[in-house]
Amino acid sequence: MKTHTLLMPLDMHLHLRDAVMLENVAPLSAYSFSGALVMPNLVPPISNAAEVVAYKERVLAAVPNDNFEPYMTLFYKNYDKTFLESVADEILAIKLYPAGITTNSEGGVSSFDIDEMRPTLQVMSDLQIPLCVHGETDGFVMDREAEFMSIYELLATNFPKLKIIMEHITTKAAVDMLDKYDNLYATITVHHLLLTLDDVVGGMMQPHLFCKPIAKRPEDLDALLCVALEAHPKVMFGSDSAPHPQHAKESCGCAAGIFTAPIALQLLCEIFEQFNKLENLQDFVSDNAQRIYGICPEFKEVTLEKRPFAVPENYNGVVPMYAGETISWAIETVD
Amino acid sequence: MKTHTLLMPLDMHLHLRDAVMLENVAPLSAYSFSGALVMPNLVPPISNAAEVVAYKERVLAAVPNDNFEPYMTLFYKNYDKTFLESVADEILAIKLYPAGITTNSEGGVSSFDIDEMRPTLQVMSDLQIPLCVHGETDGFVMDREAEFMSIYELLATNFPKLKIIMEHITTKAAVDMLDKYDNLYATITVHHLLLTLDDVVGGMMQPHLFCKPIAKRPEDLDALLCVALEAHPKVMFGSDSAPHPQHAKESCGCAAGIFTAPIALQLLCEIFEQFNKLENLQDFVSDNAQRIYGICPEFKEVTLEKRPFAVPENYNGVVPMYAGETISWAIETVD
Numbered sequence: 001m002k003t004h005t006l007l008m009p010l011d012m013h014l015h016l017r018d019a020v021m022l023e024n025v026a027p028l029s030a031y032s033f034s035g036a037l038v039m040p041n042l043v044p045p046i047s048n049a050a051e052v053v054a055y056k057e058r059v060l061a062a063v064p065n066d067n068f069e070p071y072m073t074l075f076y077k078n079y080d081k082t083f084l085e086s087v088a089d090e091i092l093a094i095k096l097y098p099a100g101i102t103t104n105s106e107g108g109v110s111s112f113d114i115d116e117m118r119p120t121l122q123v124m125s126d127l128q129i130p131l132c133v134h135g136e137t138d139g140f141v142m143d144r145e146a147e148f149m150s151i152y153e154l155l156a157t158n159f160p161k162l163k164i165i166m167e168h169i170t171t172k173a174a175v176d177m178l179d180k181y182d183n184l185y186a187t188i189t190v191h192h193l194l195l196t197l198d199d200v201v202g203g204m205m206q207p208h209l210f211c212k213p214i215a216k217r218p219e220d221l222d223a224l225l226c227v228a229l230e231a232h233p234k235v236m237f238g239s240d241s242a243p244h245p246q247h248a249k250e251s252c253g254c255a256a257g258i259f260t261a262p263i264a265l266q267l268l269c270e271i272f273e274q275f276n277k278l279e280n281l282q283d284f285v286s287d288n289a290q291r292i293y294g295i296c297p298e299f300k301e302v303t304l305e306k307r308p309f310a311v312p313e314n315y316n317g318v319v320p321m322y323a324g325e326t327i328s329w330a331i332e333t334v335d
Numbered sequence: 336m337k338t339h340t341l342l343m344p345l346d347m348h349l350h351l352r353d354a355v356m357l358e359n360v361a362p363l364s365a366y367s368f369s370g371a372l373v374m375p376n377l378v379p380p381i382s383n384a385a386e387v388v389a390y391k392e393r394v395l396a397a398v399p400n401d402n403f404e405p406y407m408t409l410f411y412k413n414y415d416k417t418f419l420e421s422v423a424d425e426i427l428a429i430k431l432y433p434a435g436i437t438t439n440s441e442g443g444v445s446s447f448d449i450d451e452m453r454p455t456l457q458v459m460s461d462l463q464i465p466l467c468v469h470g471e472t473d474g475f476v477m478d479r480e481a482e483f484m485s486i487y488e489l490l491a492t493n494f495p496k497l498k499i500i501m502e503h504i505t506t507k508a509a510v511d512m513l514d515k516y517d518n519l520y521a522t523i524t525v526h527h528l529l530l531t532l533d534d535v536v537g538g539m540m541q542p543h544l545f546c547k548p549i550a551k552r553p554e555d556l557d558a559l560l561c562v563a564l565e566a567h568p569k570v571m572f573g574s575d576s577a578p579h580p581q582h583a584k585e586s587c588g589c590a591a592g593i594f595t596a597p598i599a600l601q602l603l604c605e606i607f608e609q610f611n612k613l614e615n616l617q618d619f620v621s622d623n624a625q626r627i628y629g630i631c632p633e634f635k636e637v638t639l640e641k642r643p644f645a646v647p648e649n650y651n652g653v654v655p656m657y658a659g660e661t662i663s664w665a666i667e668t669v670d
Contacts, residue, residue, distance in 0.1 A: 140553055141537040142477070201536060202476040204588035205545045214536055218475055250587055253539035 002306040003332060004269055004278055008297040010289045011036040013132075013167055013187045013238025014261065015103075016059055016070075018042050023062045024316035025243045028262040030068035032331055034286070034297035037071045037132070037238065040095055041104040045075035049087040056090075067298040073132065076109065078116060081123045092293060093130040093165070101136050101144075102212045103242065103257060108134075112151050114158055121159050130163035130185075130293065131155070135174070136213055142197070145213050146173040156181040163292070168192065168240045170213045172223035178234050185292055187238030188228050190267045191258045191321055196221050207254040208319055211242065214256075229275050231283035236292060239264045243318040250319075259320045263311055267322075269304045269329040305332040337641040338667065339604055339613055343632040345624045346371040348467075348502055348522045348573025349596065350438075351394055351405070353377050358397045359651035360578045363597040365403035367666060369621070369632035372406045372467070372573065375430055376439040380410035384422040391425075402633040408467065411444065413451060416458045427628060428465040428500070436471050436479075437547045438577065438592060443469075447486050449493055456490070460497035465520075465628065466490070467500045470509070471548055477532070480548050481508040491516040498627070503527065503575045505548045507558035513569050520627055522573030523563050525602045526593045526656055531556050542589040543654055546577065549591075564610050566618035571627060574599045578653040585654075594655045598646055602657075604639045604664040640667040 014029060014036040016022050029036050038059060040046035046055055052072045059070040074087060076096035097108030109117075124131060135152060136144035152174075155164055166174050166186040177184050195215035200206055209215070227235050241264065242257025249255060260267070265285070272281045290297065309330035311322045349364060349371040351357050364371050373394060375381035381390055387407045394405040409422060411431035432443030444452075459466060470487060471479035487509075490499055501509050501521040512519050530550035535541055544550070562570050576599065577592025584590060595602070600620070607616045625632065644665035646657045 140531065141533050142552070196475065198476050201545060201549055204590060205540065205542055207540055207587055207589075210536060210540045217477070250585075252542060252585055254542075255539060 003303055004273075004281070005301060005303045006265065006282060006285060008034040008286045008290070008300050009265055009302055010034060010237070010286050010297055011239045011241070011261070011264065012236045012289045012293075013037055013039065013189070013240045015039045015041070015240070015242045015257070017243060018055070018058065021243055021245075021318075022058060024318060025261060026059055026062040027064055028315055029241070030063040030065055032262070032265050032302050032334060033068065034300040035069035035071055035295070037073060037092060040073045040075040041097065043104050045104065045107055046073070047075045047077060049090050052087065052090045067300055069298050071293075071295065075107065076131070077107070078120045080119065084120070084123045084127060084129070088127050088129060091129065092295070093132045094124060095132045095134070097134045098136060098138070101134060101138065103255065105134070112154065114154055118158070121155070121162060125159045125162035128163075130165055132165045132167050135166050135169075141214055142216065145169070145171045145216075149173050149177060152177055152184060153181070156184050159183070168213060168238060169224065170216050171220045175223040175227050178227065178232060185234045185236070187236050187240075188224055189238060189240045190260055190264045190271070191215070192224055193221070193228055193271050194267065207249045208321060208323065209258060210254060210256055211240070211258045212256040225275070228284055229272060229277040229280060231280040231288060233288060234292070235284065236289040237264075237268065237285045246314065246317060246319050259315075259318050262315050263320055263322065263327065265302060265304060266309060266327055266329040266331060269306075270327055273306070273329070301335045302331060303333045304329050338638055339608075339616070340636060340638045341600065341617060341620055343369040343625070343635050344600055344620045344637055345369060345572070345632055346574045346576070346596070346599065347571045347624045347628075348372055348374065348524070348575045350374050350376070350575070350577045350592070352578060353390070353393065356578055356580075357393060359653060360596060361394055361397040362399055363650055364576070365398040365400055367597070367600050367637050367669060368403065369635040370404035370406055370630070372408060372427060375408045375410040376432065378439050380439065380442055381408070382410045382412060384425050387422065387425045402635055404633050406628075406630065410442065411466070412442070413455045415454065419455070419458045419462060419464070423462050423464060426464065427630070428467045429459060430467045430469070430502075432469045433471060433473070436469060436473065438590065440469070447489065449489055453493070456494050456497060460494045463498075465498040465500055467502050470501050470504070476549055477551065480504070480506045480551075484508050484512060487512055487519060488516070491519050494518070503548060503573060504559065505551050506555045510558040510562050513562065513567060520569045520571070522571050522575075523559055524573060524575045525595050525599045525606070526550070527559055528556070528563055528606050529602070542584045543656060543658065544593060545589055545591055546575070546593045547591040560610070563619055564607060564612040564615060566615040566623060568618075568623060569627070570619065571624040572599075572603065572620045581649065581652060581654050594650075594653050597650050598655055598657065598662065600637060600639060601644060601662055601664040601666060604641070605662055608641070608664070636670045637666060638668045639664050
């Protein structure tokens with residue numbers, strides 16, 4: 001039986017929510033990942049040191065095993081130097097949302113006035129706090145990410161020492177930025193390595209494949225696969241796994257978000273094996289992130305086996321991507 | 336109170352289904368339209384004279400009033416001359432579906448081999464039977480209609496006397512064809528004069544705004560509005576109103592189709608008034624179709640009034656577009 005072992009897998013973009021949902025989903029990530037960058041878009045968003053610390057405690061309390069590190073983030077606002085210095089030790093990054101662009105992002109940035117943002121971003125640069133960005137404008141749904149490239153350029157050129165991570169990129173336009181600016185990095189989800197808009201609305205409409213940014217065109221998928229499969233040194237895995245209650249997905253006005261955390265490594269093995277690139281998966285799913293963020297994750301060794309695996313209809317009430325379908329890799333052991 | 340009167344409104348692309356659904360929806364179209372071109376994609380599709388006659392009888396039996404004409408269509412296959420001559424008097428047009436491209440289209444055309452199709456299309460041309468076409472390839476969902484333009488060109492140039500109606504067009508590419516080939520015509524739905532993909536998946540996912548062909552880009556909407564509002568002489572209104580049971584729309588794997596029949600004239604008044612083009616609506620919704628198809632519909636005078644109208648949550652169990660929302664025109668009298 002073909003197996004593949006991953007060391008210290010990291011999910012560098014994860015939504016764990018709070019309360020009951022946190023308790024339902026955190027153990028699933030903690031089981032197979034050494035650590036995850038935990039998004040701050042709760043209601044209200046995590047925006048001070050006390051909230052970071054308290055949220056981290058709640059995450060750890062929800063996790064049964066002790067070899068999982070929640071890397072915490074702060075919700076971007078214009079903060080002053082004193083504040084940023086006081087919170088720097090508690091966080092790994094600050095996450096910037098354009099206002100209203102996705103789930104729980106209402107308090108985000110409403111205009112990218114670089115002079116207004118300069119004090120915050122300059123201190124972040126000085127303190128070496130990376131800036132994670134949800135890069136979408138409020139334009140036409142298929143153009144939102146590409147339209148955001150000029151803002152990435154503005155940020156990258158104005159703060160050349162600031163590490164800027166283009167989160168969950170979905171377009172060739174974003175891929176092309178990686179080699180253009182030294183300080184631009186990216187995360188890529190597993191679902192954006194599998195889907196185009198065709199999968200979402202090309203046949204029947206598929207709420208469990210609906211996410212933001214929405215899956216794009218075939219040429220975008222090709223560009224994403226290209227840098228992921230080669231484990232481009234500036235690209236990291238980030239699932240953007242986003243749990244919603246089943247009723248919020250399967251109703252009129254379905255919420256955006258795909259739940260992949262418990263099947264992400266299995267799907268990544270399937271994809272990388274399909275393209276004969278399994279040897280690059282370790283870099284994509286861990287080593288690149290360790291180097292980019294300068295982190296040393298908890299030891300974890302995950303061995304996957306190539307055998308049919310029926311994806312459960314739900315995990316603690318949350319419907320995963322490919323629920324009820326059979327994928328070709330399964331987790332065998334976690335040490 | 337502002338009013339607007341329409342004479343003999345025609346819906347030149349309508350799905351009435353069969354059995355209980357037919358009984359639920361046919362009266363709604365018959366109330367406000369003088370006639371409608373009834374699509375043949377039942378299961379199995381309408382593909383001989385006896386089926387046409389029987390279906391027409393079932394439609395008429397479902398309609399309470401006697402001033403509504405169901406113009407019947409046949410499902411396109413390669414038919415011979417004898418057959419076409421025998422059925423010509425029973426139908427107004429033949430509807431061509433690429434195989435599997437939309438609801439109940441499995442028996443459609445799987446390859447556009449013009450030599451295989453020539454006998455049928457030449458006889459249709461000779462007998463002056465228009466060809467209505469669902470113009471989509473099986474390509475990427477946003478490109479399917481534009482990719483089909485080469486097939487329209489092939490059909491239009493090989494059969495210059497055949498009237499070819501590009502059904503429910505959604506793109507600037509299709510609009511541009513109207514002035515390029517004398518024998519190409521088009522229908523446009525009311526929902527494609529209102530929606531882009533943004534409305535379907537740009538915010539929450541909206542199953543009741545999901546249809547095939549899917550709503551496209553803002554520049555496509557602009558192009559459609561342009562020819563509809565000017566009542567381009569080769570453009571007709573066709574609702575493509577497509578009823579599905581509520582459970583089939585509001586579930587995983589939601590079916591494609593928007594139900595607009597009972598609110599189409601109200602929405603058209605709203606759109607045409609908004610752009611100060613109410614004087615062109617009569618051509619768009621009736622006179623162009625009368626001239627193109629050479630039909631003299633039953634007399635009907637529909638007067639609409641500009642006043643708030645709350646769209647019902649459902650009509651006989653079928654959820655319409657904009658259910659529960661308030662639109663700005665209502666039907667006042669039908670004579």
